[in-house]
Amino acid sequence: MSEPEIKPDIMRMSWGPQHPMSGQTRILLDVDxxxxxxxxxxxxxxxxGIEKTLENRTFFQGxxxxxxxxxxxxxxxxxxxxxxxxxxxxxxxxxxxxxxRSLLCExxxxxxxxxxxxxxxxxxxxxPAVFLWTTTDRTVLLKLFEELTGARWSYNFSLPGGVYKxxxxxxxxxxxxxxxxxxxxxxxxxxxxxxxxxFEARCDNVAVLKPEDAxxxxxxxxxxxxxxxALDVRKDExxxxxxxxxxxxxxEPACDVMARTKVRFKEIGQSLRIMEQxxxxxxxxxxxxxxxxxxxxxxxxxxxxxxTARGEMDVHMFTDGGSNPYxxxxxxxxxxxxxxxxxxxxxxxxxxxxxxxVINSIDPWYLDSxx
Amino acid sequence: xxxxxxxxxxxxVVTCVYLPTELIGKWISDMINWGLDLLFHLPAxxxxxxxxxxxxxxxxxxxxxxxxxxxxxxIAVWFERKFLARAMLRVGPYYCGKKSGVLQxxxxxxxxxxxxxxxxxxxxxxxxxxxxxxxxxxxxxxxILIPFDQNWVLWDIGSxxxxxxxxxxxxAPLIPIFAGWAANNKYTFIGAFRVAxxxxxxxxxxxxxxxxxxxxxxxxxxxxxxxxxxSMWFAVPQFVGFVIFFLGVIxxxxxxxxxxxxxxVELVLxxxxxxxxxxxxxxxxxEYVLFQAWSLLFITLYLGGFNGPNIFGNITLSHIxxxxxxxxxxxxxxxxxxxxxxxxxxxxxxxxGWRYMTPLAVINLALVLVMKLGGIY
Numbered sequence: 001m002s003e004p005e006i007k008p009d010i011m012r013m014s015w016g017p018q019h020p021m022s023g024q025t026r027i028l029l030d031v032d033x034x035x036x037x038x039x040x041x042x043x044x045x046x047x048x049g050i051e052k053t054l055e056n057r058t059f060f061q062g063x064x065x066x067x068x069x070x071x072x073x074x075x076x077x078x079x080x081x082x083x084x085x086x087x088x089x090x091x092x093x094x095x096x097x098x099x100x101r102s103l104l105c106e107x108x109x110x111x112x113x114x115x116x117x118x119x120x121x122x123x124x125x126x127x128p129a130v131f132l133w134t135t136t137d138r139t140v141l142l143k144l145f146e147e148l149t150g151a152r153w154s155y156n157f158s159l160p161g162g163v164y165k166x167x168x169x170x171x172x173x174x175x176x177x178x179x180x181x182x183x184x185x186x187x188x189x190x191x192x193x194x195x196x197x198x199f200e201a202r203c204d205n206v207a208v209l210k211p212e213d214a215x216x217x218x219x220x221x222x223x224x225x226x227x228x229x230a231l232d233v234r235k236d237e238x239x240x241x242x243x244x245x246x247x248x249x250x251x252e253p254a255c256d257v258m259a260r261t262k263v264r265f266k267e268i269g270q271s272l273r274i275m276e277q278x279x280x281x282x283x284x285x286x287x288x289x290x291x292x293x294x295x296x297x298x299x300x301x302x303x304x305x306x307x308t309a310r311g312e313m314d315v316h317m318f319t320d321g322g323s324n325p326y327x328x329x330x331x332x333x334x335x336x337x338x339x340x341x342x343x344x345x346x347x348x349x350x351x352x353x354x355x356x357x358v359i360n361s362i363d364p365w366y367l368d369s370x371x
Numbered sequence: 372x373x374x375x376x377x378x379x380x381x382x383x384v385v386t387c388v389y390l391p392t393e394l395i396g397k398w399i400s401d402m403i404n405w406g407l408d409l410l411f412h413l414p415a416x417x418x419x420x421x422x423x424x425x426x427x428x429x430x431x432x433x434x435x436x437x438x439x440x441x442x443x444x445x446i447a448v449w450f451e452r453k454f455l456a457r458a459m460l461r462v463g464p465y466y467c468g469k470k471s472g473v474l475q476x477x478x479x480x481x482x483x484x485x486x487x488x489x490x491x492x493x494x495x496x497x498x499x500x501x502x503x504x505x506x507x508x509x510x511x512x513x514x515i516l517i518p519f520d521q522n523w524v525l526w527d528i529g530s531x532x533x534x535x536x537x538x539x540x541x542x543a544p545l546i547p548i549f550a551g552w553a554a555n556n557k558y559t560f561i562g563a564f565r566v567a568x569x570x571x572x573x574x575x576x577x578x579x580x581x582x583x584x585x586x587x588x589x590x591x592x593x594x595x596x597x598x599x600x601x602s603m604w605f606a607v608p609q610f611v612g613f614v615i616f617f618l619g620v621i622x623x624x625x626x627x628x629x630x631x632x633x634x635x636v637e638l639v640l641x642x643x644x645x646x647x648x649x650x651x652x653x654x655x656x657x658e659y660v661l662f663q664a665w666s667l668l669f670i671t672l673y674l675g676g677f678n679g680p681n682i683f684g685n686i687t688l689s690h691i692x693x694x695x696x697x698x699x700x701x702x703x704x705x706x707x708x709x710x711x712x713x714x715x716x717x718x719x720x721x722x723x724g725w726r727y728m729t730p731l732a733v734i735n736l737a738l739v740l741v742m743k744l745g746g747i748y
Contacts, residue, residue: 125713127455202713
């Protein structure tokens with residue numbers, strides 16, 4: 001990347017990729033003392049060519065690389081690709097499979113948001129207590145994943161035509177038990193984070209993103225809903241079983257970092273509600289329809305949208321009649337939110353110390369933005 | 372004439388050459404005698420020296436001195452790691468030292484000692500390397516003023532002791548500023564200026580609070596301040612000052628929520644970024660030494676200093692015991708704060724310092740004056 005010119009009297013600091021909080025990207029900051037004048041995100045450090053890889057795999061083989069995009073949220077990411085395949089090949093999915101997919105997606109969403117809280121607490125300078133609490137509580141979900149899918153991470157469970165296996169015996173009761181446990185724990189997180197005076201001081205009125213700016217810049221997910229815009233693919237274009245499930249789209253009017261954090265908090269509440277509904281009301285029937293292992297597609301293009309934990313993910317798939325997709329274009333939520341992040345210093349006053357807080361408020365996953 | 376002048380010349384030569392030779396010879400023989408004397412009587416002299424100076428030596432080496440500083444740093448690091456680990460649902464250091472992990476601190480120190488000191492390019496190495504050593508030794512100097520008992524003050528300078536404490540401890544923030552500048556790095560540079568901002572906003576209310584205490588006690592002498600608190604601790608009549616000074620102690624020791632100059636999520640490690648190996652170890656130790664010096668002053672000014680019931684039969688021993696008990700309780704409290712609060716931003720901290728702490732310290736001073744003039748206290 002050619003670096004933009006620096007104005008006089010401005011210092012350019014490199015925040016990453018070897019910085020303790022930056023993850024795997026490099027962000028250039030033009031600072032004048034503590035005030036940040038400009039943010040330049042230098043993405044692409046973890047580019048792995050997943051889109052190109054998908055062209056060389058059959059439809060089934062492609063599920064494995066695409067789940068590597070966001071390890072904390074593999075259920076949602078994988079479902080985006082799988083619904084695209086199903087649309088392209090015209091495969092019907094049994095109802096029970098759709099419900100199980102929704103269950104898996106909501107568990108994945110909680111898993112991912114828990115990670116986001118931990119990092120957000122760490123970014124404000126919390127000694128890693130909250131990060132370790134969330135990590136510990138994630139094991140409840142990971143155990144459920146393990147029992148359902150056989151893997152704690154990256155479970156290639158949803159397949160074109162349904163899900164791999166039916167729910168194990170007595171799984172519904174365990175889900176409800178886990179939901180009760182997590183509800184109890186979330187009261188602790190709410191006290192430790194949202195109601196903590198210093199945390200409030202760090203997050204209130206920081207990096208305000210007005211609704212019109214959020215829409216203009218193409219924000220998505222909790223960032224958009226934190227600006228008060230109720231947009232959720234699960235409601236607008238229901239996929240899986242979301243049309244039959246009862247949940248609210250969470251919005252917060254405050255538009256700041258705290259609003260985005262609160263949106264994640266409340267979304268977890270909705271996810272727990274969905275998990276409970278699914279555990280109580282999951283319909284019976286088969287979980288899988290027969291699909292040939294190497295299906296032949298019809299020429300054409302499809303677009304599938306799913307709501308991942310970080311926002312809307314689009315899979316735009318072109319097929320030419322072969323056993324592989326001709327081209328897969330993935331619109332990733334982190335990349336969209338990174339554009340917003342770059343503009344935040346112009347929209348609102350951002351200080352040097354706010355940078356880790358602000359970047360974690362968009363919940364970045366650089367493997368997702370770089371693909 | 373010639374004979375006389377020749378004789379005089381001879382006398383002159385003899386005087387100029389012989390006399391100094393004789394003097395030097397005498398001096399050398401004296402030195403040898405003295406050296407032999409010292410050699411043969413060294414044990415006796417040592418015993419005599421120790422007998423005459425046993426208390427100051429004990430003070431320098433053990434209580435406010437070397438052993439106290441080192442042992443406190445070791446125990447505090449170990450306790451902090453274990454204690455915070457519990458808050459995080461972890462166990463903490465476990466293997467080194469029979470499952471309590473107490474030897475982990477020594478192991479870490481040894482590791483730091485063995486590590487290479489990486490020096491950034493194009494800097495003044497001596498200046499760069501001197502700063503971590505100074506930053507841990509200068510605040511330790513302030514400890515010599517703290518009274519542990521009427522008879523246990525290492526440097527008793529009467530009514531100058533409190534101003535001297537502020538003078539010595541006031542030197543401490545200069546060193547991180549130099550260190551941050553010396554490392555020639557953007558992170559250390561910003562960290563250094565954060566130190567400057569933070570200490571200026573914190574030290575003015577601290578000095579004002581100290582002045583209020585001195586007015587109430589009627590003296591700047593730390594010993595007299597402690598004696599004035601025999602009936603009631605100054606924390607009660609000067610509650611505002613007590614709270615301000617408590618915050619000030621946390622700010623001066625750069626501890627959470629005021630560890631702004633070393634905020635690792637934005638500045639890597641602030642002014643300490645470029646230090647490695649044992650130099651980094653010194654900067655870590657500085658945090659605890661500052662913490663120790665300011666907490667002891669805080670106890671002396673507000674929590675009755677060494678006052679306490681005589682439980683050991685020996686008044687000096689009991690006084691030292693009570694001061695250490697108060698110190699330990701304060702340390703645990705300040706470490707506890709670390710696991711429940713995130714870090715404040717610099718502008719918020721400055722707002723706290725200038726907009727709340729300084730005016731409240733002035734009000735506290737005024738209240739003390741009213742109490743003193745009204746004869747209530």
